Amino acid sequence: MACLAGSPVGAGIGTDDRVEVLGNWYRMILELVRHTPTQTPPVASRAFAYTAIIAYEATASGSEKLQSLAGQVAGLDALPARDPALVYDEDAVLNTAMARAVDVYFANTGPTGQRAKAALTASLTARVSGGVDPEIIARSEAYGLAIAEHVIAASASDGGAVVENMGFPMTFALGGEPEDWVPTNLIQLQQAPLLPAWGKNRPMALPDGEACALAPPPAYSEEPGSEFFIEAMEVYETSKSLTDEQKLIARFWSDDPMLSPTPPGHWVAILFQIAKRDDRPVEAQVDALVRLGIAVSDGFIVNWRDKYRYDLLRPITYLRKVIDPKWEPLLNTPPFPEYPSGHSTQSGAVAQVLTDVFGEGFAFTDSTHVDDGLPARDFPDFWAAANEAGISRLYGGIHFRAAIDRGLEQGACVGDFVNGLQTWK
Amino acid sequence: MEMIPLRVVSVLLTTLTASTALAQDPAIPAFVEETEAAGFSHSFTGEWEFMVGGGAAVFDCSGDGLPEVFAAGGTAPARLFGNDSEPGGTLRLTPVDSGLEMDSVSGAYPMDVDGDGIIDLAVMRVGSDRLMRGLGDCRFEDASAEWGFDGLDLWSTAFAATWEKGADWPTLAVGTYIDRTEEAFPWGNCTANHLYRPDGKGFAAPLALEPGFCALSILFTDWDRQGTPDLRVSNDREYYKGGQEQMWRIEPGQPPVAFTEADGWQRLRIWGMGIAQEDINFDGFPEFYLTSMADNKLQTLAEVPADGPPVPRYRDIALKSGVTAHRPYIGDDLRPSTAWHAQFADVNNDGLSDIFVVKGNVWAMPDFAMADPNNLLLQRPDGTFMEAGDKAGVASTRQGRGGALADLNADGWLDMVVINRNEQAQVWRNMGEGSGHWVQIALSMPGANRHAIGAWVEVKLADGRVQSREVTLGGGHVGGVLGWQHFGLGEAEATEVRVRWPNADAGPWQKITADGFWVIAPGVDPQRW
Numbered sequence: 001m002a003c004l005a006g007s008p009v010g011a012g013i014g015t016d017d018r019v020e021v022l023g024n025w026y027r028m029i030l031e032l033v034r035h036t037p038t039q040t041p042p043v044a045s046r047a048f049a050y051t052a053i054i055a056y057e058a059t060a061s062g063s064e065k066l067q068s069l070a071g072q073v074a075g076l077d078a079l080p081a082r083d084p085a086l087v088y089d090e091d092a093v094l095n096t097a098m099a100r101a102v103d104v105y106f107a108n109t110g111p112t113g114q115r116a117k118a119a120l121t122a123s124l125t126a127r128v129s130g131g132v133d134p135e136i137i138a139r140s141e142a143y144g145l146a147i148a149e150h151v152i153a154a155s156a157s158d159g160g161a162v163v164e165n166m167g168f169p170m171t172f173a174l175g176g177e178p179e180d181w182v183p184t185n186l187i188q189l190q191q192a193p194l195l196p197a198w199g200k201n202r203p204m205a206l207p208d209g210e211a212c213a214l215a216p217p218p219a220y221s222e223e224p225g226s227e228f229f230i231e232a233m234e235v236y237e238t239s240k241s242l243t244d245e246q247k248l249i250a251r252f253w254s255d256d257p258m259l260s261p262t263p264p265g266h267w268v269a270i271l272f273q274i275a276k277r278d279d280r281p282v283e284a285q286v287d288a289l290v291r292l293g294i295a296v297s298d299g300f301i302v303n304w305r306d307k308y309r310y311d312l313l314r315p316i317t318y319l320r321k322v323i324d325p326k327w328e329p330l331l332n333t334p335p336f337p338e339y340p341s342g343h344s345t346q347s348g349a350v351a352q353v354l355t356d357v358f359g360e361g362f363a364f365t366d367s368t369h370v371d372d373g374l375p376a377r378d379f380p381d382f383w384a385a386a387n388e389a390g391i392s393r394l395y396g397g398i399h400f401r402a403a404i405d406r407g408l409e410q411g412a413c414v415g416d417f418v419n420g421l422q423t424w425k
Numbered sequence: 426m427e428m429i430p431l432r433v434v435s436v437l438l439t440t441l442t443a444s445t446a447l448a449q450d451p452a453i454p455a456f457v458e459e460t461e462a463a464g465f466s467h468s469f470t471g472e473w474e475f476m477v478g479g480g481a482a483v484f485d486c487s488g489d490g491l492p493e494v495f496a497a498g499g500t501a502p503a504r505l506f507g508n509d510s511e512p513g514g515t516l517r518l519t520p521v522d523s524g525l526e527m528d529s530v531s532g533a534y535p536m537d538v539d540g541d542g543i544i545d546l547a548v549m550r551v552g553s554d555r556l557m558r559g560l561g562d563c564r565f566e567d568a569s570a571e572w573g574f575d576g577l578d579l580w581s582t583a584f585a586a587t588w589e590k591g592a593d594w595p596t597l598a599v600g601t602y603i604d605r606t607e608e609a610f611p612w613g614n615c616t617a618n619h620l621y622r623p624d625g626k627g628f629a630a631p632l633a634l635e636p637g638f639c640a641l642s643i644l645f646t647d648w649d650r651q652g653t654p655d656l657r658v659s660n661d662r663e664y665y666k667g668g669q670e671q672m673w674r675i676e677p678g679q680p681p682v683a684f685t686e687a688d689g690w691q692r693l694r695i696w697g698m699g700i701a702q703e704d705i706n707f708d709g710f711p712e713f714y715l716t717s718m719a720d721n722k723l724q725t726l727a728e729v730p731a732d733g734p735p736v737p738r739y740r741d742i743a744l745k746s747g748v749t750a751h752r753p754y755i756g757d758d759l760r761p762s763t764a765w766h767a768q769f770a771d772v773n774n775d776g777l778s779d780i781f782v783v784k785g786n787v788w789a790m791p792d793f794a795m796a797d798p799n800n801l802l803l804q805r806p807d808g809t810f811m812e813a814g815d816k817a818g819v820a821s822t823r824q825g826r827g828g829a830l831a832d833l834n835a836d837g838w839l840d841m842v843v844i845n846r847n848e849q850a851q852v853w854r855n856m857g858e859g860s861g862h863w864v865q866i867a868l869s870m871p872g873a874n875r876h877a878i879g880a881w882v883e884v885k886l887a888d889g890r891v892q893s894r895e896v897t898l899g900g901g902h903v904g905g906v907l908g909w910q911h912f913g914l915g916e917a918e919a920t921e922v923r924v925r926w927p928n929a930d931a932g933p934w935q936k937i938t939a940d941g942f943w944v945i946a947p948g949v950d951p952q953r954w
Binding site (some may be wrong): 027028031034035036037038107110112115116119120123154164165166170186187188189258259344371372373 | 472473476603608609610611612660663664667680682694718719720741743744745749751752759760761787788789790791792793
């Protein structure tokens with residue numbers, strides 16, 4: 001991530017270097033999301049949520065400003081308490097908690113990721129420990145570890161802890177109706193859709209698994225003039241007249257797994273860019289991070305629930321059958337049902353949350369993909385970015401209009417629940 | 426639409442699986458592992474810097490026509506194994522003191538760099554690459570400095586060579602991987618690949634091919650049959666940012682130019698690990714097999730125009746051809762596969778090229794199979810393939826990397842070498858229990874390019890179709906074969922062969938009988954060896 005330091009920097013005696021510790025670990029997390037095959041967008045959203053909860057609780061436990069999310073986040077009981085009579089090194093607490101979080105939620109990363117994690121752990125641990133009483137460091141590390149282990153244990157029962165075969169079932173029963181999803185590419189692994197049971201996972205901030213449910217998409221029809229046909233034609237005709245700006249927007253928000261930090265990671269990257277620009281203190285950073293993490297995680301759960309509830313085919317399937325057998329979308333079509341748009345739901349959720357955190361009209365520059373050759377983009381506020389993320393899927397030819405509009409609405413609904421979490425005392 | 430998820434028709438998603446038995450299934454060759462009996466004791470060892478590599482170079486340095494095997498060793502010394510096999514008999518590979526016993530070797534490719542008629546070896550290393558001059562009798566010395574070859578200090582993982590039009594010295598390309606000094610954040614730190622062009626009887630300073638996207642296989646290929654090979658590069662998407670598969674236009678006397686979308690080049694981003702090419706649909710243009718993790722790719726030109734050259738736009742036909750080889754086909758470990766070396770060759774002598782793929786987990790990577798058998802995909806007459814690795818006896822689940830198919834005992838049946846990481850390498854003897862005939866052809870050309878790299882060999886099959894093959898030097902996974910070009914002939918007891926020599930017109934169709942070794946040179950009749 002371009003916004004963070006090129007190499008770990010850290011503590012001196014008595015200094016508060018949690019911003020550096022946090023920034024370096026999230027730089028690592030964003031790389032591991034990109035480079036760990038299990039980390040498809042839903043899986044990554046869950047990892048972002050739990051790593052953020054760990055970062056938040058490690059920080060909040062030593063803060064006079066923040067309160068614990070225990071009892072607010074589903075499945076999260078009261079966390080281990082500090083001994084008020086003893087001194088803790090906040091850098092060591094946070095660093096140890098994050099190191100453990102990354103070990104667990106990115107356990108599947110390959111040898112390079114494992115080597116990188118170990119290198120960063122060693123580097124940061126040496127730095128935060130330097131010149132500090134070893135007894136304090138040991139106590140602080142033990143406490144940070146206890147925080148992490150508590151959250152990790154809570155997460156084990158949410159339904160998303162085990163992902164096999166990179167999330168693609170070995171066998172799968174297709175719906176068989178004309179409107180149902182069918183595979184859209186020639187990759188054998190993806191002849192079954194991604195994570196069909198993800199929508200059954202336990203949400204964190206939503207009241208239940210039916211929260212933010214969407215109405216069905218427009219009724220399927222191949223009749224010219226039907227609502228469905230008109231939506232399909234919009235995708236088709238847009239694809240035939242894409243401007244350079246529209247192509248750039250489609251690619252900017254494409255956020256492909258294994259080639260980017262994924263859609264939720266894109267928003268995490270934005271958050272760190274803002275934090276660096278505005279020199280935000282660590283409490284403010286973990287507050288925004290945990291809200292964002294829970295928003296994308298819950299967003300993907302309800303989105304996936306509705307994707308498999310409605311099991312709608314992708315534009316490429318419909319357009320090739322009904323309108324143009326040779327039609328090609330700009331983007332690769334993701335291997336799962338169409339309605340609603342996952343990027344739209346999670347972006348809407350983030351926009352709702354970050355608007356609550358930062359306020360209306362908060363402008364920022366998004367430089368997430370500069371390293372990939374895509375120039376930074378400026379946005380007047382979070383909803384402008386979310387709306388652009390949504391429409392990018394139409395430009396890319398992978399979603400119909402309804403999936404985008406209602407996905408954004410679904411995201412706002414999720415965001416409202418997340419905004420109900422009490423973080424500041 | 427009902428609001429009941431995913432109902433009604435149960436469709437088992439095993440379309441075109443490799444194990445599907447069809448009436449036209451090809452004969453399955455019988456391989457017998459002879460690793461121990463052959464004395465083939467070797468392992469490619471190491472940790473992070475040797476998670477890739479492990480190539481094998483197969484070539485004859487003793488002059489007896491039987492190919493030797495050079496195996497990369499990683500942290501262990503590389504090793505040359507002399508081939509003492511009895512013709513048609515048990516394989517015997519004996520370590521020889523060759524001067525090649527260097528460490529940090531990731532792979533190697535045999536070639537006659539200086540055109541003296543003795544095969545040299547381009548040795549790729551984690552560190553400075555070496556050009557080892559053949560001295561005869563399987564002895565080598567480092568000629569890098571004498572030839573002006575700056576091996577650089579990079580993580581070299583790929584190699585290819587060609588003789589550009591008018592040159593009397595080869596052009597080399599070296600593919601490199603990650604900047605290994607970047608420990609905590611290696612991603613986005615791919616180093617440049619390099620092109621070494623001739624400068625007299627040696628090489629000019631390396632020319633950086635930038636950007637580099639962590640190449641694990643490169644190949645000079647005359648993909649469009651225009652007579653000037655371009656450089657195809659397969660890259661590991663794990664490490665690049667903003668990268669993709671690449672192809673460089675290499676015109677004599679001109680700086681390399683990357684193909685772009687304007688040229689028809691399509692963006693493809695895979696865990697590229699190996700390139701193999703062969704014309705398997707008999708249209709005169711090569712198909713490409715690209716190894717990766719999970720699904721592998723089989724590319725064929727999207728369009729072959731009636732007139733003029735094609736554009737480099739390819740269709741992936743791996744799924745319909747049954748060669749995705751995306752997960753193990755034996756055992757209980759059904760996680761996705763990890764594929765490395767690939768090679769086309771006809772292992773059952775039925776006249777159709779088959780595909781050999783070496784598999785192995787990168788290194789305790791839990792999303793991918795640990796027990797990942799190598800593939801032997803036999804081509805059916807209809808162009809689809811069936812998996813036969815287990816039935817043929819070559820379904821090793823060791824941590825494979827490099828490999829080669831070559832006739833080690835001169836019986837006309839291709840044997841198999843596999844280099845494993847941190848495990849014993851293996852060799853299998855093809856027992857030749859089939860009825861197919863074969864020919865093996867060595868090209869001999871006057872001048873610098875003695876092995877006629879860049880030539881096209883065309884062999885008529887019994888049904889009248891013509892198998893066309895470009896003689897290349899590169900590709901695979903950090904290793905390759907130089908020597909006899911093997912063609913299965915099926916029931917044909919004789920055939921005709923024609924050579925399109927590099928930068929020259931096609932020679933005449935020449936008759937040769939089956940089940941023999943032939944040396945073909947321009948302007949003379951084929952000579953039985």
